[in-house]
Amino acid sequence: MTSLEKPGIWKKTANGRTALLYLLPSILLFSVFVFYPMFRTIYLSFFLTDQNGDAAIWVGFENYSYLLESTAFINSMKATGLFVLYTVPIGIVLALFFALLANEKLKGIGFFRTVYSSTMGISVAASSVIWLFMFNPSMGMFNRLLSLLNLPQIQWLLDPQWALLSVSISTIWMNIGFSFLILLGGLQNIDEHLYESSRIDGAGYFYRLRRITLPMLSPTLFFIITISLINAFQSFGQIDILTQGGPSASTNLIVYSIYREAFINYQFGTASAQAVTLFIIILVVTILQFKLGERRVHYQ
């Protein structure tokens, strides 16, 4: 190490190698649990699989072209799109509303903060079962309420017109806790001085909300929108418990349809093709969001 020569390649890359060293554990874990399954999925999507789920017949892009022509899959994509539209905007607006309320410094506000974030503590399975009871056509709470008010009964989970909406309502409820908590954290981080000085300037509540709170909260909002979108695309548990994709496939979201194809029909090839399609859709949506949405994000 005492020569006057130019540093060799080994030395030049010292930084890179150290970085790799630090990354090694996660690279290892990721390759086993993420990269390998991902490449395996892409590989399988070009095959028809036999009964043991092994690749049997190479079909090239036939699985994909079948999907794009299949009315069932197009219907799944539509249902997924609608589901995202129903759940993400309403969920975030509601969570923001609750977070703004709970951000006020009042006596006993801790109680409300706990209540609003409490849905985070309930698993999807448990809360779906609760909703299942409430939606029950014969003895559910909602239909009882309707009959008390002399309104016509609704087949919440059995009417294709209503089923997706019903699942969306329960999903919004389930997701509010998490969004609320993140948004409240963001709100608490906003510098109090900003509000004080604006108050001295005579700014009203809504002016402050528009000019201080929302811009300062935008990184958090951006984060929660991204996460909620991806979550909504990947919803599975509530569908499995509430509707199993029915009625008339109106709630057959893509992830559920993948599950059906793979674990009930044992068609890992077409299931993989669906999974890859979903991956591409989510990727595109996320990229679009970063391109369009991030411009409006105000980082301090």
Place this chain on the structure above:
Amino acid sequence: MIKLLKSSIFWLLILSLAVLTACTNSDNATKEDEKETPKPGASEGTVSEDAIVSIEFWHAMSGTGQESLDSIVKGFNDSQDKYEVVAEFQGTYEESLTKLRGVGGTKDAPAITQVFEVGTKYMIDSGYIEPIQSFIDKDNYDLSQLEENILNYYKVDGELYSMPFNSSTPVMVYNKDAFKEAGLDPEKAPETFSDVINAAARLKKGEMYGFSMLTYGWFFEQLVATQGGLYVNEDNGRSGDATEALFNGPEGLNVFDFLDTMNKAGTFGNFGTNWDDIRAAFASGKVAMYMDSSAGVAGAITTAPFDVGVAYIPYADEVKRNGVVIGGASLWMSKGIAEKEQEAAWAFMKYLTTPEVQAQWHLDTGYFAINPKAYDEENVKEKWAEFPQYKVTVDQLQDTVPGLATQGALISVFPESRQQIVTALEDLYQGKDPKEVLDKAAEATNRAMEIANKTKK
């Protein structure tokens, strides 16, 4: 410096490997713990632990079924000291089948697995299993003591591949009090499709619908079979691999028209795909007649606050009644495990088919006794005297005309086909054309069968 780097990489590798293997190990560890927990009874014997052959039994029975099964397993373990059976609940039929695919054919596979009736073809093709016919032949086991109509379903090419266990058939359950109110004879249930349609029209009153059926492919299959209709070609898939669905023929269309007529008339109640929902609807007086599994009869009688009648399933007016196809599940023996484990599994299966065990099973769950001698047991006779409805389910099975239709279809893609029927029924209830939705389901089934035949080894 370099040395340090190299050795640290080395250690990191080891560490991460350790982490990885730890993840997988923890699973095994818990499983072994379960196995090692001594079962009461097994450890009471004087024979040392090593001599006892312990086998796993994967099942999909929850609730009362599981309780009954656990006590039967305990009875077996107490009855002898050579074998020990460990019953493990593995989720629904679909879930346990998925798990079996992970270990099937290896020595880690459970000795006995309970698989639902529509998985029969899949299991035979899978190569995971030892046909129990080989043990029947070796042991000279007398098959004639078992219910013939049940054996017919599970026999393929004259060989029995699995031991029938929990068997059920569909029945029509009705509200006798509602029949009286509507001026119908509560002791004589409607028999044909048009009888049911007429009765449903008279029974419809306020919140109560006339007739309902769970949106589940199994009931459709039964209504087709009782008219003598086949589900798929190649003799219902029994003389070769089926390639074409036949359920969209005249028999299937009869069923869809039957449901469509009542749906359009507003006398049909749709309670979805969940067994509990339709049973709750019946018990709370929201529907007067519905189709249930014979295994649900006991529950219907005890929960309903009114008199419950049980009848044969309806059939189309222009045909003769053929009867019902057996449903439920059977027990499969694994291949690739030690021979003495297979012997243990066979001993357990034989124990299961004894009249006493079958009587207990029938009374606990409402499933059929696969050994008809069980019906002569005192406790069964008493129960039947108290609830004559139980007997109807057995009579319907024994009145069944043996034939290709009532033997049931054999296709490996049954779960998928059933899903297509569910979608077709749901579309039908939304007012779509019966022929159109049924053809769509047949087409999707054809495609699934085509792929399955193409990829078959």
